[in-house]
Amino acid sequence: xxxLNYLDAGSGSMLLQIVLGGVAAIxxxxxxxxxxxxxxxxxRRDDDET
Amino acid sequence: xxxxDGEVLRELSLRGQEDWxxxxxxxxFRRALEDGRIVATEEVEPGVLRxxxxxxxxxxxEWPFEMLREAALLQLELLDEALSEGFVLKDxxxxxxxxxxxxxxxxxxxxxxxxxxGEPWAGYRQFCALFLYPLMLQAYRGVAPQPFLRGSLEGIxxxxxxxxxPRFRRGVLTHVVLHDRLExxxxxxxxxxxxxxxxxxxxxxxxxxxxxxxxxxxQRLSPNGxxxxxxxxxxxxxxxxxxxxxxxxxxxxxASRLAWDLGANDGRFSRALEAEYVVAVDGDERVVGELYRxxxxxxxxxxxPLVVDLADSSPARGWRGVERRRLEERGRPxxxxxxxxxxxxAIGRNVPFAELVGWxxxxxxxxxxxxxxxxxxxxxxxxxxxxxxxxxxYGRDEFERALREGFQIARSEELGSGxxxxxxxxxxx
Numbered sequence: 001x002x003x004l005n006y007l008d009a010g011s012g013s014m015l016l017q018i019v020l021g022g023v024a025a026i027x028x029x030x031x032x033x034x035x036x037x038x039x040x041x042x043x044r045r046d047d048d049e050t
Numbered sequence: 051x052x053x054x055d056g057e058v059l060r061e062l063s064l065r066g067q068e069d070w071x072x073x074x075x076x077x078x079f080r081r082a083l084e085d086g087r088i089v090a091t092e093e094v095e096p097g098v099l100r101x102x103x104x105x106x107x108x109x110x111x112e113w114p115f116e117m118l119r120e121a122a123l124l125q126l127e128l129l130d131e132a133l134s135e136g137f138v139l140k141d142x143x144x145x146x147x148x149x150x151x152x153x154x155x156x157x158x159x160x161x162x163x164x165x166x167x168g169e170p171w172a173g174y175r176q177f178c179a180l181f182l183y184p185l186m187l188q189a190y191r192g193v194a195p196q197p198f199l200r201g202s203l204e205g206i207x208x209x210x211x212x213x214x215x216p217r218f219r220r221g222v223l224t225h226v227v228l229h230d231r232l233e234x235x236x237x238x239x240x241x242x243x244x245x246x247x248x249x250x251x252x253x254x255x256x257x258x259x260x261x262x263x264x265x266x267x268x269q270r271l272s273p274n275g276x277x278x279x280x281x282x283x284x285x286x287x288x289x290x291x292x293x294x295x296x297x298x299x300x301x302x303x304x305a306s307r308l309a310w311d312l313g314a315n316d317g318r319f320s321r322a323l324e325a326e327y328v329v330a331v332d333g334d335e336r337v338v339g340e341l342y343r344x345x346x347x348x349x350x351x352x353x354x355p356l357v358v359d360l361a362d363s364s365p366a367r368g369w370r371g372v373e374r375r376r377l378e379e380r381g382r383p384x385x386x387x388x389x390x391x392x393x394x395x396a397i398g399r400n401v402p403f404a405e406l407v408g409w410x411x412x413x414x415x416x417x418x419x420x421x422x423x424x425x426x427x428x429x430x431x432x433x434x435x436x437x438x439x440x441x442x443x444y445g446r447d448e449f450e451r452a453l454r455e456g457f458q459i460a461r462s463e464e465l466g467s468g469x470x471x472x473x474x475x476x477x478x479x
Contacts, residue, residue, distance in 0.1 A: 011243040012208075012233030013175035018247070020224060020263065021256030032250035 058101040059094075060160060067097055069163045078131035079162070086150065087124060089157045104155060105308070105327040105354070107380045110144040110180065111200035112356040112364060114339035115188050115273035117154075118195075120346070121147040122181040124154045126265045129171070133258050138165040142177030151327075151351035152342060168248030171257045178225055179205030182268070186211070186226070189271040190219045194335045196357055203368055208233050221267045273339055292465045296389065296420070297322045299463055299472045303418050306385035310413075312360060313391035317341045320353050325385065327352050333359040360391075361399040378413065386410060388419040389472075390428075392449065397432040397441055403452035411456030417475045421449050426469035446471065 018025045018032065051060050062070055070093070073079050082088040090102035110118060121144050129139050139146075139161045146158035183206040184195030191214065198206055206214070208230040215222050236243065300322045307327070311320040314330035315337055330353050332338050341355045358364060358377060367374035388410065395401040410417055422429050423446050433441060453459065457475035464471050 010175045010233060011236035012229065012231075013178075014170045014243050014247060015232050015236065016224070016229050017170040017174055017256060017260055018252070019228065020260035022259040022263070024253070024255040024259050028247070028250050028252055028256065032246060035246070035250060 056103065058103050060099040060101065062097045062099065062160070065163075066160060070099070070159075072164055073137065073159070073162050076132075076135050076137060078128075078135050078137075082128060082131070082156070086153065087128065087156060088159065089148070089155050091159050099159065101157065101159070104148045104150060104157070105381070106329050107148060107375070108354060108356055109199075109364065109367075109374055110184075111196045112358055113144075113196075114335050114342055114355070114357055115185065115194075116339045116342045116346070117149075117355075118144060118181065119185055119268060119271060121154050122177075122185065122268050123265060124156060125177070125181070126261050126268065128156055130258060130261050130265070132162060133165065133254050133261070136165050136254075137162050138169075138171060138254075138257070139163075139173050142171070142173030142175075142181065144180050149354050151353050152345040152349075152355075153351055165254055168252050169244065170247060170252060171260070174260070175208075175229075176205070177264070178211070178229065179207060182221070182225055182264070183208075183211040183215070185268065185271050186215055186219070186222065189274055190216055190222070192274040194275055196335060200364070200367070203374065220270065225267075273336070275336055289466060292467055292470070293318070295463070295465060296472065299474070300387060300389075300418055302461075303385060303416065303474055306383070306416070308381055308383045309385040309387065310383040310415075311387040311389075313389060313394070314338075314341065314355065314387075315390075317345065317353060317355065319387055319389055323385070323387070325352070328354070329383070330355045331358045331360070333357065333361075361395060361401060383413060383415045386413055386415045386417050388417060390420055390422070392419065393422045393426070393429045393432055393444075396444060397429065397436065400440075403449050404455065407452045407456045411477055414477055416477070417457060417473070419453070419473050419475065420470055421446060421473070422470045426467075429469075 018029055021028070051058070053059070074093070079088065083090065089104065091099050094100045110121070113121070124147060125139070125142065132138060140163055141161055146156055146161055147154050148157045149155060180199070184199055187193050187195045187198070187206070195206070208226060211226045212230040215226055217223065217227060297319065300319050301324065304324065306323070306325040309323050309325035309328045311317070311323070311328055311330045314320050314332045317330050320328045320330040330341065332341070332355070335357050338355045338357045345353055345355060364374075364377045366372065366376050392406065395406055396403060410419075424430070424433070424444060429444075433444070450459070453473065453475060457477055459473050459475050461474040462471055
């Protein structure tokens, strides 16, 4: 069992941390957006890991 | 965490033990232990840590702006160093910080854990709610955040901060407005953002960039707000000679282990005490902020300045009222200074002499107390704001009668001004 963290970070707060990541975040943002786009077109399922 | 025979001990879970084993050998951790930024910690037996006992526990709602900012910077500095070596903090809470006088000490060693690849900083939201928004509120709006922090142990929510803070000040659009929007947008969605971020390649450099920007932002915030009592000593009706006599009287009270200086103002008499540790309390946030700044510059490790309104002091808080304790339950003083305070409580806050003496008696400590009579300029000023008949019984005889109910007066001295008297008193057994 994975022990509980002290905190639930909150989805909005987690996503904001990409915005706040500055230059380092560009690649991550692009990948996240692309994956969401594919999912919208139903090319990728929600539980696809890779 | 528990306390046993005066020792502060922490029992580790299985995962906690693994994190501790890794942490113990991390360079940043050893460095921070050595320079005192992290509380002294040793493993006394497998799975049990013993921590250094700090002289007096205090809470963020008792800290002035400068202390909250200092605690925030310590937290961010340690997080930045930890990230470089593959660790992260589980949270972002000011309750993880305590004080050695004016020096902040990170006390929650259990907050460090090994960074899991692809995960963001779980404590970011908490950092905003308990550090960043309260600091912004005072810096950008001139509103002291202590009542908010005391009102909710969770701090100020992003939605509340958005309603309270001006939009176009540094850091507000991202850490407040966007934060609230994203939170509102994602609150109703059942999407596993954590896995999404991991799959998109979220990495620790993003946390580090955020932490460094936060450090810059917090460093630039400065306190804003009015004070009623800053500069009081200059404006007060004391002559230098009276102040020196007071100082001599305080010194003659002798040595103590833990002293409380109630109504400490600029801390002159806290410094005059021969005490191992002094808790210097004042109700005016700006006055305590100034005192902290001076003590920090002096490198003081024996005087802890706190913002406490004695007519409404820190209550028991949290789950069943046992998570955060009342001021009186965190260590009993053996000497109490109560200088230039009685008239403010008795007239300004309508606390009867008997009540005030009763409370002081309950502390069980020797007492140095000052009484200002009706002819004193400050008392006249306070009385002028009241209806004439309300404080008719305010006088030295009435005060002494009340004081004798709880204490034996060992010594008294009238100051040169003729309107003020000092008493050294021992609690009646």
